[in-house]
Amino acid sequence: MDTIWLTGAEWLAVLRIGLGLWWLESWRHKDKKAWFERGSGIEWATGVATRHRWPAVRRGFDLVVAPRPRLMAYVVVYAELALGLGLAVGFLTPIALVGGLLLNVLYFILMIHDWAEQGQNSMMALISVVGLFAMSWQTWSVDNALGLFQ
Template sequence: MDTIWLSGDQWLAVLRIGLGLWWLESWRHKDKKAWFERGSGIAWAADVAAKHRWRAVRAGFETVVAPRPRVLAYVVVYAELALGLGLVLGFLTPVALVGGLLLNLVYFVLMIHDWAEQGQNSMMALISAVGLFGMAWQSWSIDAAVGWF
């Protein structure tokens, strides 16, 4: 069967790049001053975690995030930037896909009560899984250019 316009590897690259652009947009639209100086993102997450129906989420937040809100604000914001750049450029793509999948799962579990947000997290996680198992770094990537993976 003839392929139409792009090969399968190239379509996976389109999907990977689109996901990377999604992460970059998530990074771009964040009010970094509020996140870093006032801890707004972590404060919002603390409020969500405190009301979460799963005790493990509340306990995990109190153990991991609450003692170091400033550090984790930087981790979240710059993780989104790193994921976006890694996926758009195809640099360490499997690492970026696994990292994005894990970050989306954290977001999904934290916001399980807010079904409006779950569509985005579910689709981003699905694209990460498809990209990972489809080896979306085979075309249009730094990884392919240097022969990694």
């Protein structure tokens, strides 16, 4: 084939944008009223953490999340929104990629016993790593337009 539809850098931007849209979908489908008023997502996570096979996860959850369920609900919901927007438009992209990787690792560790969810977390983490090391913000991004992270 003599021509390639997109360059390698453009395909990396597509991957980054797709990851951003994935985070935005995670944010969109959440019942925010239930998360913010009842802490439904944190309630679910509490149930998972109390049965977790690793004592360090149970202790960490009890220390950080359990005492502040309302705050943690806001942190999770708005972190997913910020990651999605940052990656989709390519703003502060390296920070969003690292933040997304960390959030996926936390989700992965919390749900280590639930292999049905691990494919999504693994793929999102992998895309974050590829996007970070391949500098996916160099094409089709606000970062590139502003000359950030050259």
